[in-house]
Amino acid sequence: MTSLAPTSETHLAEPRVTEALLYLDGVSVAFDGFQAINNLSFTVLPHEMRAIIGPNGAGKTTMMDIVTGKTRPDKGDVLFDHGEHDLTRLDEAEIAGLGIGRKFQRPTVFESHTVADNILLALEGPRDPFAAMFGRRNRIAPDRIDEVLSRVKLLEFRDKRAGDLSHGQKQWLEIGMLLSQQPKLLLVDEPVAGMTDAETEATAELLKDIAATRSVVVVEHDMSFVRALGVKVTCLHEGRVLAEGPLDAVAADEKVIEVYLGR
Amino acid sequence: MISARLFGILDRSGIIFLVVLVGALVLVPALNLFTPEQSALHVPNYVVQLLGKYVCYAVLALSLDLVWGYCGILSLGHGAFFALGGYAMGMYLMRQIGDRGVYRNPDLPDFMVFLNWKQLPWFWHGFEWLAFALPMVLIVPGLLALGFGWLAFRSRVTGVYLSIITQAMTYALLLAFFRNDMGFGGNNGLTDFKDIAGFSVEAQGTRATLFGLSVLTLIGCFVLSRYLVTSAFGKVLVSIRDAESRTRFLGYRVEHYKLAVFVLSACMAGLAGALYVPQVGIINPSEFSPANSIEAVVWVAVGGRGTLIGAALGAITVNLLKTLLTSGPLAPFWLFALGAIAIGVTLTLPKGLLGLFDALPGKAPASADKPSSPIRTQTARHSE
Numbered sequence: 001m002t003s004l005a006p007t008s009e010t011h012l013a014e015p016r017v018t019e020a021l022l023y024l025d026g027v028s029v030a031f032d033g034f035q036a037i038n039n040l041s042f043t044v045l046p047h048e049m050r051a052i053i054g055p056n057g058a059g060k061t062t063m064m065d066i067v068t069g070k071t072r073p074d075k076g077d078v079l080f081d082h083g084e085h086d087l088t089r090l091d092e093a094e095i096a097g098l099g100i101g102r103k104f105q106r107p108t109v110f111e112s113h114t115v116a117d118n119i120l121l122a123l124e125g126p127r128d129p130f131a132a133m134f135g136r137r138n139r140i141a142p143d144r145i146d147e148v149l150s151r152v153k154l155l156e157f158r159d160k161r162a163g164d165l166s167h168g169q170k171q172w173l174e175i176g177m178l179l180s181q182q183p184k185l186l187l188v189d190e191p192v193a194g195m196t197d198a199e200t201e202a203t204a205e206l207l208k209d210i211a212a213t214r215s216v217v218v219v220e221h222d223m224s225f226v227r228a229l230g231v232k233v234t235c236l237h238e239g240r241v242l243a244e245g246p247l248d249a250v251a252a253d254e255k256v257i258e259v260y261l262g263r
Numbered sequence: 264m265i266s267a268r269l270f271g272i273l274d275r276s277g278i279i280f281l282v283v284l285v286g287a288l289v290l291v292p293a294l295n296l297f298t299p300e301q302s303a304l305h306v307p308n309y310v311v312q313l314l315g316k317y318v319c320y321a322v323l324a325l326s327l328d329l330v331w332g333y334c335g336i337l338s339l340g341h342g343a344f345f346a347l348g349g350y351a352m353g354m355y356l357m358r359q360i361g362d363r364g365v366y367r368n369p370d371l372p373d374f375m376v377f378l379n380w381k382q383l384p385w386f387w388h389g390f391e392w393l394a395f396a397l398p399m400v401l402i403v404p405g406l407l408a409l410g411f412g413w414l415a416f417r418s419r420v421t422g423v424y425l426s427i428i429t430q431a432m433t434y435a436l437l438l439a440f441f442r443n444d445m446g447f448g449g450n451n452g453l454t455d456f457k458d459i460a461g462f463s464v465e466a467q468g469t470r471a472t473l474f475g476l477s478v479l480t481l482i483g484c485f486v487l488s489r490y491l492v493t494s495a496f497g498k499v500l501v502s503i504r505d506a507e508s509r510t511r512f513l514g515y516r517v518e519h520y521k522l523a524v525f526v527l528s529a530c531m532a533g534l535a536g537a538l539y540v541p542q543v544g545i546i547n548p549s550e551f552s553p554a555n556s557i558e559a560v561v562w563v564a565v566g567g568r569g570t571l572i573g574a575a576l577g578a579i580t581v582n583l584l585k586t587l588l589t590s591g592p593l594a595p596f597w598l599f600a601l602g603a604i605a606i607g608v609t610l611t612l613p614k615g616l617l618g619l620f621d622a623l624p625g626k627a628p629a630s631a632d633k634p635s636s637p638i639r640t641q642t643a644r645h646s647e
Contacts, residue, residue, distance in 0.1 A: 068512060070508075092508075092511040092512055093511055093514050093515060093516045093517075096511075096512055096513060096514030097514050101512075102512050104509070108506050108509045109509075110498075110501070110502045110505055110506060110509070111505060111506075112501060112505055113498060113501065113502065117498055120495065120498070121495070121498055121499060121502060121513060121515075122513055127513075127514050127515050127516070128516070128519065129496060129499075129519050129520050129523040131495075132494065132495040132496035132498075132499050132520075133491060133494055133495075133496040133523075134494070137495035138494050138495050177513070181513070181514065
């Protein structure tokens with residue numbers, strides 16, 4: 001929130017360093033006159049899991065586009081790794097290289113590859129064409145792939161075409177791909193959309209498990225899922241932060257009820 | 264050790280394909296050179312030349328399949344790289360004519376004497392040596408692909424827009440090479456070749472050797488392509504084809520991959536052109552015509568996109584049909600037949616001719632690197 005900036009100024013003389021892993025301040029972006037993000041500020045701490053909620057068009061996906069370099073903001077600061085990197089100056093591949101992984105709203109796995117090959121391509125390591133032609137990426141040990149696959153419970157499907165997986169399994173494969181990237185920050189867009197209740201529950205457990213070692217930002221509409229995560233919630237509306245805090249406090253907020261939850 | 268790696272990259276159909284090629288490599292020249300002309304087994308000279316031409320087309324199709332079938336870059340200008348390789352070889356062959364031309368000028372090719380030029384243009388220097396011309400066969404198309412690809416892929420031009428500008432590229436080259444003052448023989452191109460590496464291009468032995476070299480080139484390009492598409496590089500290419508922005512968010516520099524495969528493919532196409540020219544005896548600007556490049560796309564689509572073998576098979580099949588159908592009373596209808604083949608294959612054989620073999624009983628289902636349907640429908644649209 002905007003209130004963070006002045007407080008950090010008061011007790012720290014160093015200007016650049018912020019406690020936060022991800023730091024957005026005064027970010028705005030407009031598309032053809034539509035203000036998708038309007039003076040948005042919020043921060044995510046290391047090893048923090050944060051849930052983002054908000055009505056359609058609140059700017060949740062655009063916010064992720066800005067952090068991952070797909071969209072450049074018109075103004076504002078987007079800093080990563082305690083202010084070390086200015087994300088507004090980098091492109092998608094560079095940002096991914098810094099350790100920001102993204103899971104899309106619709107599961108996007110490489111459908112014509114096997115499940116194992118999807119992980120092979122996602123595992124961290126050199127990503128230039130020559131490494132892929134003759135180098136390291138061809139010598140990745142199968143156990144590293146299996147390790148990830150067993151974590152997302154897809155080991156038995158390792159040689160199956162990813163396109164033949166069920167919707168829920170694709171979501172899990174994509175989470176597995178994100179884990180393989182060893183990111184510091186994971187952005188997860190509607191991970192449980194279209195999942196059964198049992199899958200939703202298992203996904204909440206998996207994400208909590210992941211958040212033990214890295215920061216996770218989850219965008220989700222499913223309030224019972226957000227409740228199951230049990231983390232700090234940020235509600236966006238019209239491209240700004242409407243309310244922030246524990247789910248119960250946010251859910252009780254008059255403005256949030258007005259625009260999002262309904263009476 | 265090397266053979267283990269080879270078997271790793273070759274599946275059953277790959278091995279069959281190589282066996283057939285090696286068989287052709289041995290049998291065709293042998294039956295041409297060492298059997299009497301009246302023998303039933305004799306392969307006549309014109310057949311050797313014709314087959315050599317088909318094999319060059321197969322290499323072109325293979326190069327196109329590498330970018331289109333695996334990376335989703337539908338190049339409608341690959342004929343340009345083929346023609347540039349052909350021109351580089353043609354320039355060497357022109358310089359070999361020496362003073363045996365019509366005007367008996369030891370330094371200048373006939374068309375330059377005819378145009379009243381006094382000295383050899385700077386870009387013709389060096390082409391008197393095969394050791395200079397051969398690298399040029401790869402470097403010239405490669406550089407064009409590098410420049411073109413760097414601009415196009417960096418600004419993220421994709422899909423139909425990229426296809427259109429590749430088409431514009433080959434058309435621009437067609438117009439440029441038509442001009443006499445470009446210094447490449449204008450409308451007539453380069454022809455009347457005499458010698459290659461000291462041997463007469465007309466000699467039976469030279470023709471058989473050129474055929475053999477073409478088959479060896481096809482084998483080499485196939486094995487290299489197969490190595491690449493089975494490596495992680497090939498997997499990234501397929502990822503780019505199917506989900507480009509996902510690949511980018513995974514941290515891959517999509518433009519570098521596209522550029523690498525595009526340049527490599529252009530070099531292969533150039534090599535095919537260079538082998539083609541001494542066998543057909545002429546290179547002229549019509550090789551740059553957009554229709555040629557589109558025809559190459561039809562070969563790949565007919566044979567089976569994203570399979571390599573299918574591309575080569577398609578090039579040979581379609582050209583065999585072309586030879587048969589354009590020589591008889593059916594000649595005026597060839598383009599209709601080509602159109603019908605392209606549409607027919609797209610509608611009834613979505614995996615191309617190679618898909619027929621996959622459908623045979625006892626054969627494993629299609630491998631993972633087969634393209635998904637949405638992009639394939641583009642074939643029919645573009646081959647109009």
